[in-house]
Amino acid sequence: xxxxxxxxxxxxxxxxxxxxxxxxxxxxxxxxxxxxxxxxxxxxxxxxxxxxxxxxxxxxxxxxxxxxxxxxxxxxxxxxxxxxxxxxxxxxxxxxxxxxxxxxxxxxxxxxxxxxxxxxxxxxxxxxxxxxxxxxxxxxxxxxxxxxxxxxxxxxxxxxxxxxxxxxxxxxxxxxxxxxxxxxxxxxxxxxxxxxxxxxxxxxxxxxxxxxxxxxxxxxxxxxxxxxxxxxxxxxxxxxxxxxxxxxxxxxxxxxxxxxxxxxxxxxxxxxxxxxxxxxxxxxxxxxxxxxxxxxxxxxxxxxxxxxxxxxxxxxxxxxxxxxxxxxxxxxxxxxxxxxxxxxxxxxxxxxxxxxxxxxxxxxxxxxxxxxxxxxxxxxxxxxxxxxxxxxxxxxxxxx
Amino acid sequence: xxxxxxxxxxxxxxxxxxxxxxxxxxxxxxxxxxxxxxxxxxxxxxxxxxxxxxxxxxxxxxxxxxxxxxxxxxxxxxxxxxxxxxxxxxxxxxxxxxxxxxxxxxxxxxxxxxxxxxxxxxxxxxxxxxxxxxxxxxxxxxxxxxxxxxxxxxxxxxxxxxxxxxxxxxxxxxxxxxxxxxxxxxxxxxxxxxxxxxxxxxxxxxxxxxxxxxxxxxxxxxxxxxxxxxxxxxxxxxxxxxxxxxxxxxxxxxxxxxxxxxxxxxxxxxxxxxxxxxxxxxxxxxxxxxxxxxxxxxxxxxxxxxxxxxxxxxxxxxxxxxxxxxxxxxxxxxxxxxxxxxxxxxxxxxxxxxxxxxxxxxxxxxxxxxxxxxxxxxxxxxxxxxxxxxxxxxxxxxxx
Numbered sequence: 107x108x109x110x111x112x113x114x115x116x117x118x119x120x121x122x123x124x125x126x127x128x129x130x131x132x133x134x135x136x137x138x139x140x141x142x143x144x145x146x147x148x149x150x151x152x153x154x155x156x157x158x159x160x161x162x163x164x165x166x167x168x169x170x171x172x173x174x175x176x177x178x179x180x181x182x183x184x185x186x187x188x189x190x191x192x193x194x195x196x197x198x199x200x201x202x203x204x205x206x207x208x209x210x211x212x213x214x215x216x217x218x219x220x221x222x223x224x225x226x227x228x229x230x231x232x233x234x235x236x237x238x239x240x241x242x243x244x245x246x247x248x249x250x251x252x253x254x255x256x257x258x259x260x261x262x263x264x265x266x267x268x269x270x271x272x273x274x275x276x277x278x279x280x281x282x283x284x285x286x287x288x289x290x291x292x293x294x295x296x297x298x299x300x301x302x303x304x305x306x307x308x309x310x311x312x313x314x315x316x317x318x319x320x321x322x323x324x325x326x327x328x329x330x331x332x333x334x335x336x337x338x339x340x341x342x343x344x345x346x347x348x349x350x351x352x353x354x355x356x357x358x359x360x361x362x363x364x365x366x367x368x369x370x371x372x373x374x375x376x377x378x379x380x381x382x383x384x385x386x387x388x389x390x391x392x393x394x395x396x397x398x399x400x401x402x403x404x405x406x407x408x409x410x411x412x413x414x415x416x417x418x419x420x421x422x423x424x425x426x427x428x429x430x431x432x433x434x435x436x437x438x439x440x441x442x443x444x445x446x447x448x449x450x451x452x453x454x455x456x457x458x459x460x461x462x463x464x465x466x467x468x469x470x471x472x473x474x475x476x477x478x479x480x481x482x483x484x485x486x487x488x489x490x491x492x493x494x495x496x497x498x499x500x501x502x503x504x505x506x
Numbered sequence: 507x508x509x510x511x512x513x514x515x516x517x518x519x520x521x522x523x524x525x526x527x528x529x530x531x532x533x534x535x536x537x538x539x540x541x542x543x544x545x546x547x548x549x550x551x552x553x554x555x556x557x558x559x560x561x562x563x564x565x566x567x568x569x570x571x572x573x574x575x576x577x578x579x580x581x582x583x584x585x586x587x588x589x590x591x592x593x594x595x596x597x598x599x600x601x602x603x604x605x606x607x608x609x610x611x612x613x614x615x616x617x618x619x620x621x622x623x624x625x626x627x628x629x630x631x632x633x634x635x636x637x638x639x640x641x642x643x644x645x646x647x648x649x650x651x652x653x654x655x656x657x658x659x660x661x662x663x664x665x666x667x668x669x670x671x672x673x674x675x676x677x678x679x680x681x682x683x684x685x686x687x688x689x690x691x692x693x694x695x696x697x698x699x700x701x702x703x704x705x706x707x708x709x710x711x712x713x714x715x716x717x718x719x720x721x722x723x724x725x726x727x728x729x730x731x732x733x734x735x736x737x738x739x740x741x742x743x744x745x746x747x748x749x750x751x752x753x754x755x756x757x758x759x760x761x762x763x764x765x766x767x768x769x770x771x772x773x774x775x776x777x778x779x780x781x782x783x784x785x786x787x788x789x790x791x792x793x794x795x796x797x798x799x800x801x802x803x804x805x806x807x808x809x810x811x812x813x814x815x816x817x818x819x820x821x822x823x824x825x826x827x828x829x830x831x832x833x834x835x836x837x838x839x840x841x842x843x844x845x846x847x848x849x850x851x852x853x854x855x856x857x858x859x860x861x862x863x864x865x866x867x868x869x870x871x872x873x874x875x876x877x878x879x880x881x882x883x884x885x886x887x888x889x890x891x892x893x894x895x896x897x898x899x900x901x902x903x904x905x906x
């Protein structure tokens with residue numbers, strides 16, 4: 107019966123990384139593989155109050171069908187928070203989505219024609235690659251350094267690919283690298299987008315989780331021609347299981363997003379939207395985020411110290427100032443999938459980097475997540491991983 | 507900047523009916539226009555307990571990322587309920603979606619190539635039309651009578667359209683007509699699907715809300731070759747605002763659905779899934795559905811009596827045994843959009859039928875919803891509508 111599938115079904119398969127993650131979920135494994143927030147920080151007790159308040163005060167309305175655009179008080183609270191980072195918007199610019207993943211998918215649906223070019227950081231977010239590929243996009247990767255996407259490279263690619271539809275970028279604590287685009291480059295990216303008449307899709311799930319260094323305004327802040335589609339989420343600052351993200355964009359774009367969302371799933375869960383709005387009404391989400399930052403800072407610092415202490419010296423790694431991930435580049439020629447398999451034998455897990463490259467060009471990288479394990483487990487896991495790396499990299503060197 | 511949109515964006519616009527519905531939401535209007543369940547029946551008090559139990563017993567897990575396939579106890583409960591109506595399945599056949607709308611959309615995404623033919627009842631569910639059209643499907647409509655889709659017509663269309671991908675059908679208390687496919691036709695539909703090698707997409711949001719007549723097994727019950735993709739939802743038997751639907755299909759199909767869902771929104775809201783599972787654990791959902799049926803029966807009966815009493819005699823209408831809708835066919839030549847506008851002037855609303863015909867062929871029909879208004883409002887609204895119809899149909903006759 108598989109001959110019934112649409113052609114686009116050939117473009118997509120169950121994410122290999124999700125299959126990897128299933129293996130890493132065995133309880134004996136110390137996992138740096140996933141991208142899960144620390145569950146012990148979820149405001150479980152507060153949410154008992156919140157659910158009760160929503161049901162008592164708003165009753166049936168919280169359980170009924172609601173508008174596609176999203177719950178107005180939640181959109182207002184989002185506009186307010188975005189104002190704090192330099193984005194001016196009204197609720198007409200904001201659409202609530204089922205996590206930022208739906209925002210990414212709808213963006214593909216709204217903008218990508220078969221064969222369109224998407225320019226992105228090399229590497230970039232895996233599920234954005236899958237989503238855009240499912241609309242038959244071509245990916246052009248732009249090299250990064252420690253300050254994010256390199257603007258000279260971006261301009262070169264824009265010149266070479268006049269069929270570019272948009273630049274997909276994660277400027278803050280990028281997934282998978284943990285790197286941040288520096289200020290001048292943000293301004294330059296807007297200039298280039300204006301000059302070459304392309305859109306920018308700014309995916310910012312992690313920006314609010316900055317635990318070191320200086321706040322930077324989002325790329326959207328510098329947007330002079332409504333070219334930036336800004337995507338964010340409550341997953342990293344509140345809870346991912348409520349699946350709440352949003353798109354902030356020009357009203358003419360939002361109108362079309364709404365039309366697609368009506369066919370996609372009508373609207374985002376009413377109750378989850380009201381829970382989140384009520385939480386922000388009754389509790390101080392900034393205080394909650396401060397707690398998250400403190401914990402992630404401790405874990406990131408611990409992991410970086412462990413790399414310094416336990417890992418071989420002939421590798422490089424990112425030093426994130428926020429977010430959830432550290433990126434490790436092994437010596438050229440080392441296949442990180444092999445490292446991953448060896449680590450699993452020692453009950454410690456990471457993610458091999460190759461699927462994060464849309465064109466699968468680089469095999470010697472690893473992504474490490476520090477948000478989901480305690481400091482103690484981080485130290486133990488990094489020790490084990492260090493042993494594997496020492497052994498395997500020495501073998502590699504012996505082969506040279 | 508609209509030149510940036512993908513071509514498929516031209517295929518879609520914000521649903522005209524949703525725009526109509528916005529007008530009908532003014533508080534002074536008695537509305538038979540929407541398709542909303544009765545909110546006074548939502549188990550608000552029970553859900554306070556349920557939320558508390560989920561958060562106390564399952565804690566952070568209810569707020570964390572979860573698997574794409576859905577929460578296992580919920581899938582088990584769904585298999586159990588489906589068993590009760592003659593569908594044998596295991597959790598491997600079940601994917602939890604964001605309402606049945608997402609199930610419909612993913613079905614389009616998985617199966618429809620540009621130009622594929624979808625065969626459906628004439629008329630059919632509006633948002634399925636929009637979803638499938640967004641994948642560039644062609645619609646072939648099959649005439650209905652009081653017993654649902656006419657099988658001789660279906661066979662003719664299957665012969666004429668060998669490029670048919672699937673038959674989309676709502677066999678129980680169809681939206682918009684309220685009609686039900688009779689038993690022999692269900693069996694015949696499977697025979698025809700086997701013979702002409704097409705899939706069947708059985709959309710069954712209302713089947714559990716039968717308040718008169720005899721239970722009928724779903725088309726899926728008679729499926730001998732795993733050709734039926736069965737779609738249902740908790741929206742009409744529990745709450746629509748939690749956005750929980752499901753797909754039950756062959757495992758090879760579910761695998762591909764999962765892959766598409768990973769790009770669409772990763773997974774359905776964890777907390778909503780656990781709320782629903784916990785509700786079914788702590789409360790008797792069958793008892794709850796019994797209450798819904800009693801109320802809808804009273805309202806449907808009241809509305810049918812009002813048609814008898816207040817409406818002109820030269821129109822016909824369906825007599826549903828369940829679900830949410832009555833379908834009215836006015837004399838040929840009458841434009842129901844005009845009737846709708848005249849009704850609005852008298853603060854009563856219905857939906858003109860034309861958008862429910864994918865090829866927009868029939869202008870003289872109206873859909874009436876009875877689930878969302880009290881008996882008193884139904885009587886008052888139907889009186890007003892009767893006056894409009896008498897006046898307008900007499901004008902029409904005078905013109906002849």
